[in-house]
Structure formats: structure tokens, C-alpha cells
Amino acid sequence: MKDYETKILLLGIGNSGRSDDGLGWAFLDAMQDKLTSEFDLEYRYQLQIEDAELISNYDVVYFIDAHLDQFAQGYHLEPCLPLRTESFSTHQLDPRTVVYLCESIYNKRPETFTLGISGVAFDLNIGISAQAKSNLSNALNFFENSILELTINK
């Protein structure tokens, strides 16, 4: 029996009413029945300052969002390093700024990653494009076969 259960958060960002912008949420929808007790899911339209408090309660955090870049495999995973960014609105924070605030205010530094999934259509519409569905499928396969597998067998 494990002494300590790693707490992992999957934080899906987007809006299912804007076509492929719903990729982050669709990823969570697809994963929710496959996850073990270490994982929690949260859905967000956009990141705000209180999300710094949220991620401070986890060991590992994945920010999952649609991406405008067209990645070769349809998705891209990279570490999310703390960075203070500036934008006209603090209602919509960059994941790196959320990590930066978590570290600065709460003195916590979870392992953080960004999983970007390539989207191609972002107009007002419910439903993900065929291309984005394929990218989502690739991202799910990758996550299940590597990250999830690793976590379960750890």
C-alpha cells in the first residue's frame, strides 16, 4: 500500500460553444471514467487568480487547452514554467502566470505541464471538427498509454 497518494489535477480550459475551443473539456469528458483516485478534474472557461490557490493543493497539474499551432502528432506536452505575464485583463491568465502566483503567494510549486491539442475551427458552434477529433484521439491515447499508465503502475 502506498504511503502517500500523489494528487493530480487535470484542468481543462475552453468553451464547448466555440467549436474546437472545447478540446480541453472534451479531453476531460473522455478521461473521467478512466482515472484513478489520484486524479481530479476541473473545467474552466479561462484561468483566474483563484486557480493559483486551486493548484497549490496538488502535486502535479496538467493544463489542457486547444492550441492554434498545428502539431505533427496533433498535440504537444511541455512543462509549464512560472512566468509573470501581462495582459489587458486579469480575468484571463496565462497558465504560466497561475503557476507563478502559486509559487509566490502559496509557496507551492507543483509539477505543471501544458497539454496543447491542435484545433482548426473556433467559431460559434457546438461540436469539434473532424481534424480536431483526430488530434484529441491522439492526445488521449498518448495520455492513457504514458501518463496514466505511469501513474497507475508507480
Next chain:
Amino acid sequence: MSQKLVIDPVTRVEGHGKVTVHLDDQNKVKDAFFHIVEFRGFERFIQGHPYWEAPVLVQRLCGICPVSHHLAAGKAIDQIVGLDPGDLSLPAQKIRKLLHFGQVFQSHALHFFYLASPDLLFGFDADPVKRNVVGVAMDYPALAKKGILMRKFGQEIIKMVAGKRIHGISTTPGGVHKKITVKERNRFLDGKELPSIDTMIEWSVEILDFMKEYHKKNSAFLDGFADYPSGHLGLVKKENGFLELYDGNLRATDAKGNITLDDIPDVDYAKHFYEGVEKWSYLKFPYLKHIGREHGWNRVGPLARVNICNGIETPLAEKERIEFKLAGGDINNKTMHTHWARLIEILYCAEMMKNLLEDDDIISNDLVRKGTRRSEGVGIIEAPRGTLIHHYEVDDKDRITRCNLIVSTTHNNEAMNRAVRWVAQNEISGQPKVTEAMMNQIEVAIRAYDPCLSCATHALGQMPLDISIIDQYGNILDERLRN
């Protein structure tokens, strides 16, 4: 040469607005406007939908105050199924009120800590890179942590009642669809997973102490900045005229406290209000018919509510209201005191949430009532930003045939324009150069109203604001755009 000053977008507000200040060749302000440039047409496209969809559809007006629209529409739809607010079961009424207090609490916390406090803590002329909530978090982490947890507490109340923090569903025609469990309720009382409701009350008192101390040190600014006469409008309790946020009579006073709307039933609002229009804004200008467009407009929101009410039913908030009256006068027209009034309401909401959380009615199964079908319903509540009116008519096939929404920010349209003109006349007019601090003062004046421009125009997409200076020939001489 005359000039035009443009602020585009206005920041730290909910929505996309634009300010233009027209100067003459002596740099004297000729006129100033707060333009709302979003358009959405929500009232139109809801027509034809079945009436029971209204509370779910209309909350998509906004990601900040969907609960307010959900509840106002829910109250209106109750009437379509034949039920006035008092006809609902007590548990349903109390669950809806708990949801409402959670919403107002989190919205006011968001506004004060995230949007307004940077101006108070850092000053008008601080570097804009620092003058935001991230700057507050870095320099005042203890304050920021409390702000975050207060907002979270309200959001978790919303999640408990409506299932989600944003765009959840609670109301159903004639009541609420979900009961609250003892375990769900106790989470807010025991302080194990979240700071308890008692802690929320304690922190609300602390932030009021901060505001009173700030007022002592900065009274010239808080008392004098954008102080101009206006009417004040809001709901009051039917039985005693006390502060009321969920269901009451409509009361308005003029700038001196004379009653101009005498506790009328909220469903009669249409007999007393007109909505004016201007070519330069999509936002309408509501006013009292019997007074007219020039003088019949009113402020709504925390300052108006604290002004017009006879008292507050919770003891700590009532004590604060009395202190507020002593500092600002019986009728207070000082725009910056809106922040102070907002904090009194935060405390009121916290006290009311405690009362409701400790009331076993909220864990009852008695959730829905039925009545006899009607063809029209009016739902009015006090949303965080002020009086919110939803009005629906339906045909015999249950389809909505008419929808009228008068949103809090719409009521405040004239007041915000007056605030912009006040700053233009008092801080910008005649100055040889328009500085960043002067521009920010325009935003500070607008920001006091916590406008939700998306709601008011019923808009979508990015939400910035802009300011521009225009000369007598229409040339833009200076402009601030934020995207």
C-alpha cells in the same frame, strides 16, 4: 486646436466599452461620452423558445453574474406557472436566497479585491503593469489570499446549489430542482475543507475596517471624487423598507432623499419606467416616466441600496450602515463610497448565508409548487450591480413572444456618463497634457459602478475598453487601446 481623447478599452470592468472626451482649442472639455459598443440582441432571439428554457438560456448573457439572470428569469417563470414569490415553498425560497447571497458575495469580492483594490492600494498614477490584481497578490499576499478564499466561498455555495460555479441550474418553474444534503451544508460550517462561514464574516468585518481606515487617510479623495447628484433606485423589504436583494418593492429617491418611487410592487415596473436611446451607444437610458429623461435617471447597486433602505436586518451590517451614514450623510452621492457600500453588502451576505446555512429548511425535500398558468411574468432581483428586471410574455403554446431585460448596468448608464464628464471637467479640462493618471481616473470613476457591459448589451467575445481625445475637426489626437 481642439482634441478628442479616447480610452479604448476601459479596463478592469466586465465588458467592452469606450470613452471619448472632446476638447476645444484651449484644452477645455466640451463633452464626454461613455460608449457601449457591444451588441447582442438577446431579447430577440429568445422569442419562440419555450418559457421553461428562459432561466437556462438567459444566464448565458454573462460569465460573471449568470446566477442573477437565472434567478430573475426563474422568478418571472414562476409567475407564468401561476406562482408569486411567496407561493413557493419556504425551502425553495431559502435555497434560492442562499444561491443569491453566494453570488452577490463572490461577485462583490471579485470586484473589490481583483478590480478596485489596485487603485486604492497603488494609486491612480502607479505603473499599470503593477496596478492590477497580480500586483496586489505580490505586494499584499495576505489580503489577496483572503480575497481569493472569499470569492471561492461564494463560488462553492453556488456550486452546491446549482451544480456548477458558472452556468449551473437551480430554479425550475415553481421552485428548485435539487435539495441540499447535510454533508454539503456542513462543509460551509465546520471550517475543515474551506474557511467557515464564521471566518467569512470575520474577514468581511476586517475589510470594512480597512476601508474605514483608508477613508480616514484619504477622505478628500473618497468624498470628493465624482461626487454628483443623482436618483437612487432599488428593492426594499415589503414589510419594513429594509435592504432586500431577492424580492421586495421598488423604491427610488432623488439626490436629496425625497421619495420619487414609493415602494411599488416590482411587477408594476413598466408603468413607471421608460428607456431612452442615444445614437452613440447600444446601451439604453432608463428613467422614471413621471420625472422625465433629464432628471428621472437613477443610480443602482450597493450605494443606491444602502441609501434608500430603512435599515439592514443583520446586526453587524446594520452597525456598519449606521457608521456609513454618519460619514457620508443620509443620502450619499459620492461615487467612491460605492466601494464602501459594496463591502457592507459583503458582510450582509455573509451574515445571511450563515442564517440560511444553519436553517434546516434548506435540507428539506419540499422543493416545488404548482399553480394556474398565466401569460406574463416579471422577475426583479437586486443583482450585485443593481436592479435587474426580466419580463416575459408567452402564448398558449408555451412559447415566449416578448422578452424585456433591463440590466443593472443599463440603469447606471446615465450615472456612468455623468462620472466620465465629472472627471473630464474636473481633472482633464484645461490641462496642457493628458497624463496616464488622468486617463486612469476616468476608468476609476466607471469602475466604481462595477459595470457588466456584456450583460447590459446582452455581448460576446473579448471585453476591452478604449479612451480617445478628439479635436474640433474630429481628428483623434490621443488614444489608449487595450487588447
